[in-house]
Amino acid sequence: MNQKIKKGIPAHIRLVTIDHAASRKIFINNTDKVVELKPDLNMLAAINNEMDKGGGNSDAVSPEARLTKQIRTVMDTIVKKDPKLTTREVGKMLSIAKETGNSSTIVSTLLVASQAHYNIKDHEPSERHADEAIAKAEAEMEKGDASGYHSWKACMMLKGALLAAKRKWEAAIKAYEAMAAMALKFGDIFSQWKVTAFRDICIT
Numbered sequence: 001m002n003q004k005i006k007k008g009i010p011a012h013i014r015l016v017t018i019d020h021a022a023s024r025k026i027f028i029n030n031t032d033k034v035v036e037l038k039p040d041l042n043m044l045a046a047i048n049n050e051m052d053k054g055g056g057n058s059d060a061v062s063p064e065a066r067l068t069k070q071i072r073t074v075m076d077t078i079v080k081k082d083p084k085l086t087t088r089e090v091g092k093m094l095s096i097a098k099e100t101g102n103s104s105t106i107v108s109t110l111l112v113a114s115q116a117h118y119n120i121k122d123h124e125p126s127e128r129h130a131d132e133a134i135a136k137a138e139a140e141m142e143k144g145d146a147s148g149y150h151s152w153k154a155c156m157m158l159k160g161a162l163l164a165a166k167r168k169w170e171a172a173i174k175a176y177e178a179m180a181a182m183a184l185k186f187g188d189i190f191s192q193w194k195v196t197a198f199r200d201i202c203i204t
Helices: 002-007 043-052 063-080 083-100 103-119 123-142 147-165 169-185 189-203
Strands: none
Touching: 063 083, 063 103, 083 103, 083 123, 103 123, 103 147, 123 147, 147 169, 147 189, 169 189
16 A cells, blocks of 8 residues: 555545554554544444334334344343353343244344354354244245345355454365355456455455
8 A cells, every 4th residue: 555655546536444553453654645434333333223213112012123122132231241141131032023923033133143142252143043044034035035135145244254264274265255256146246346355365
């Protein structure tokens, strides 16, 4: 990046890169040509904000309403970093999701479960929930449900991240290649480009 900046950048062209703050790999010399943005991300606040949209619903008995409340409870356990607590609350959440009888809801809830465990570095249950979500999403796609692809993609992205975190590079590469092929099938060119880039990172 430093070399490209020294050589000069064509007019009207902007270069963008993303670096992980916890383990920086990109260091740029002081220059007025670079602007560094440090977003302050609060996942729990974002989830709560999304769930608060459309407020005013006084229903607290239906499976959907109880599931919304339980998802918040599960996400709150992430801060405590207690695998046993997360496992217990995830179990309650999945039981409520099954009560809805909605396949998409069950897949989405499995994804939340996987993400919750992933965030506290509890990788085994995270991978297990991701695998179950992937299998159910694939079943929905086979039935012709287009929404199944988006759920499948989200689950596979998490699975790829899990495999990469465990340094299972070959498995991660296969996961990203499967995503790229499926993205092409659904005309999702941006996702195809993105997961191909992730695959190339695993290769290097």
